[in-house]
Amino acid sequence: MxxxxxxxxxxxxxxxxxxxxxxxxxxxxxxxxxxxxxxxxxxxxxxxxFWMVVSSFKDSNEIFSVPVRWLPDTWHWEHYVELWTDTGMATWLRNTIFLSTVVTFLQVLTGSFAAYGFAKVRFPGRDLLFLAYLATIAVPWQSYMIPQYIMLAQARLTNTLLALVVLQAFGAFGVFLMKQYFESIPEELSEAARIDGLNEYGIWARIMLPLSTPALASLALLTFVNTWNDYLGPLLYLRSKEIWTVQLGLKNFVANNLSADYAMLFTGLTISVIPIAVIFLLGQRYFVEGIATSGLKG
CATH class of the missing domain: 1.20.5 (Single alpha-helices involved in coiled-coils or other helix-helix interfaces)
Known part of the structure; x- marks a missing residue:
């Protein structure tokens, strides 16, 4: 060179x-x-x-003022006291918390159990049955809610919280989410457990569930939020005021007032949103991780 x-x-x-x-x-x-x-x-x-929360402290005349007043001239903290004492807000919250908690527990239980069968257990027609079950997601509830109501009425479950629990105890989306996550867990773990004498129920409870915390948290969060915000279901099945949920109670509270008190309405909406916001903030890490990894296969 x-x-x-x-x-x-x-x-x-x-x-x-x-x-x-x-x-x-x-x-x-x-x-x-x-x-x-x-x-x-x-x-x-x-x-x-932000506007909803701030409006709960305003006078009704200030809410829709032009130009917009982002902060009230006088903070009306008494709205929360009046709503709690003059309405059935405590009862509505108790019913909604009970319904959302029970439905969430049942959907996580049944969804993870069925997903384990579709993901790890081999039986004739498994894939076809899963596709048929998954296809129910595309069917809108409005198309079959009338025959469903007739069935529950014949079973004398209308006007009870049990009707909504029965309707929402199973969900195809939860099965799909958990199945995708279970398939990302190596099959060698299940085979080793079977060699050690563990049956399928034990594998599901002692191996699959502990390894699926992100997916379980994602399913629980989505189910809780959907159940909490449900309005059409309670509207159809709940007639007595003693078993109203928050959404149904607030709607009737506004409908029964000739002049809508929007300040009180926003107060109720703020109270109803707080539990959802707290739960989402506590579980957002698991939620993001579960959604991100449910489509992966190891």
Whole structure:
């Protein structure tokens, strides 16, 4: 190699990484811009929630004033006391918490149990049965709620919380979510447990469930939120005021007032949202992890 080549080659090697150095500022700038856009989008989503909470402390005339008053002139803390004492808010919350907790427990139990059968147990027609069960997600509830109501009426379960528990104790989405997660768990664990003498029930309870905490938390959170926010189900099956849920109670509270007291309405909505917000904040890490990993197969 000549002296000229020795001088050219090192200079070419030194010149090589230059594009990478120029690309780093671009990537950092893209990260900053993306973060700013995400923060702006998050703030835009939080504005209605902020307006609802602040409006619960306003006078009814201030809520829809033009221009918009983001903060009240006088903070009316007594709205929460009046709503709690003048309505059945405590009863509505108790019924909703009971219904959401029981339905969530049953859906997690039945969904994980059925998902284990579809994911780890081999039997004739398994895949076809799973597809048929999964196809029920595409069928809207409104198409079969009338015959379903007739069946529950003949069983004398209408006007009871048990009717809603029976209707929502099973869910195809929960089975699908848990099945995808179970399939990401190595089959060698189940085979080793069978060799040690553990039956299928023991494998499901002692191996699959402890390893599926993110998916279980995701299913529990989604089920709890859907049950808590359900309005049509309680509207059809709950007639007595003693078993009303929060959504049904607030709707009747507004309907019974000739002049809608929006300040009290927003107070009730704020109270009804607080449990959901707390539960989601506590379980968001498991929720994101469960959704992100349920579509993976190991």
């Amino acid at each position: 000549t002296a000229t080549e020795l001088l050219v080659v090192p200079s070419a090697r030194r010149a090589g990484p230059a594009p990478h150095r120029s690309a780093r500022p671009r990537s950092r700038a893209g990260t900053v811009v993306g973060s700013i856009l995400l923060i702006a989008f998050a703030l835009a989503l939080l504005v209605p929630f």
